[in-house]
Amino acid sequence: MAHELWTVKYRPRTLSEVIGNEKAKATLLEWAKAWKEGRVPEKKAAFLYGPPGTGKTVTVQALANDLGFDLIETNASDFRTEEQIERLVGPAAFSYSLFGKPKMILFDELDGITGTADAGGLSAIMKLIRRARCPIALIANNPWDPRFRPLREMCLMVEFKRVSSREIMKLLQRICEREGIAADREALAFIAKRADGDVRSAIMDLQAVAQGRKRLTYDDVAWLGMRDRKKEIFRVLGNVFHAESCSRALSATREADVDLDMLFEWIYENVPRAYKDPREVARAMDALSKADIFKGRIIRTQDWGLGRYVTTLMTAGVALAKEHKPGFVRFQFPERIRYLARGKSERELQMAIARAIKRACHVSTREAREKIIPYLRVIFQNNPEMAAGIARWLGLDEEAINFLAADKKKAKQIISIVKGA
């Protein structure tokens, strides 16, 4: 079975085969044993969380296997709505089975439950936990998502940490022995280190480089490093900015395995760093502007075939904008990506204020932003009394007041007046 994934083939069958996270495993064992012995533990559900590939799912599977539970597994791809959850696991959760094995229920990939599409999903799980007569395990990467707060309070929280590269290396060593591969220490150390605590990705990488070989050396694995995102993107950027023909610039992306939208952001960020002459910068930015127009057309028409023009313009268009060969360029991470993550909420806040003004002042939100908010800022920064009156009149909340006052102390003053009246 050469095509079998090693992550499946070498999946742990018992708890002792799961590497790392000794403390978490012990906690869970104790919790499950209580159920097994007929004592319902204080927390009926266990919430396993941590980065991908640290063994959360396999731990639950091995635990069920060791203690003789019948594991009912669901993940994001199959449970969605309250109704579906009830149908899927309800019978197992609420009935004692007189015959056969006791049940354990696993909700995997909780991060994938969304608020809108999976209406009632999370609350259905909570209801289930309250009434359940069997152990329930939940798994998510990020348990601190506000949506999970009520869930967290009713669960035994069990953290899974990144597995040490030493542990991972020992596992890789065992797999190589079973596969009959003589592997150099350095080669395995390299893979283990690169995995950054993610056991699954380490096994995947090992299979990619080692399957079918008798020997594995450091040179065989070094090319994995090329897949490192940042290095790869720097190489592509270098090729684009230094290319002197269309075909060179285009092949820079073809050879590479990088996301084209991300590459666009990198090129856009670094054009003025690679080129110095304003004419070159203007021509390169013009090419990006045209590429962006094709992106707009793709959005409107959903004709993804237009993507090739985006690629041509953003690579060849940018490459041929120059007259001088650029020297060494210190590439920078796209600021826009950072701004996007931060700035959105302020923008939304401003829109909310504009909508309040629109209702009160018979103007459009655009006019509100352009012609009224600037004056409100002046008032909110200078006159708490007047600001408080206007805030009350417009029905602005504290967030909006903070935004307009742009100063915590001033905002506090205004808010206390609003509340006092």
Added chain:
Amino acid sequence: MSLMMWTEKYRPRTLDEMVDQEEIVARLKGFVKTKNVPHCLFAGPPGTGKTTAALCLAHDLYGENYHDYIMELNASDERGINVIRETVKTFARSMAIGEVPFKLLILDEADNMTADAQQALRRIMERYTETCRFILIANYSARIIEPIQSRCAPFRFTYLKPEHIAARLKFIAENEGVELLESGVKAILEVSEGDLRKAINTLQAAASLGKPIDEEVVYSVVGRANPAQVREMIELAMSGKFIEARQLLRELIWRYGVAGTDLIRQIHAQIFKMDIPDRWRIRIAEAIGEFDFRLVMGANEEVQLSALLARLAEFGQLMGRGA
């Protein structure tokens, strides 16, 4: 001192309270008398009383509860054809209850509607004339399609006379117990360019400083309300500092939430206020227009606006401004 926006507090409630646009007010009073209103097109510059006139007309026509008989829409927020089809149609076709046999739909910034939406609107205006009359408000009547114009009684609002604005400002200042000096009045007139709303907003913001309002106070308020950032951004670009200019652009978009279309309009306005030779202004304006167009076509405002900044940097170099 009053605790709401003065533009609203001092907005005339009835046609009698409107002191400007005498001819228009007289015609509107005629409509009230006969209890009949044709479809109307109010065209004119901002802050000259178009929306106020529409609201006053509604008040005089229907009385204190006029809100029950009108619908106010702003086309720049709801410019899509769907709004016209759904919202407007639903409102227009239901019967009015009361003395006046029709309702009033006030459509502000109608010149921002797409041509398709205007065509749809035209049908609805025709079909539901019995139950609903339309008041279209626009800065530029030329942007309203011909068939709609021909169905509307035209009203041209003109810039308010400086002495009228000055009288209004003094009245408000006195009422609010604010000391407004003559140099302050002059400064407000200067910066508000015949736009009464802008004048009153400037007055209120100036009053918030708690000092007698003179020229200096007015200009400091205007300076704060209109951050020099757009101008600074253009100047950075033109002196060859593209990276810094783009950084400012990002601040404006992502921190202050300024919309791309607003920014490009401000850039255009600035070009004519800055010290740039006229023949260059024309070329630059043309480039701005091109990117205004691309802004609509593209996917990402920031990319388009930075491409414009790069063009400005190139212009700066050609003009010998560069560092």
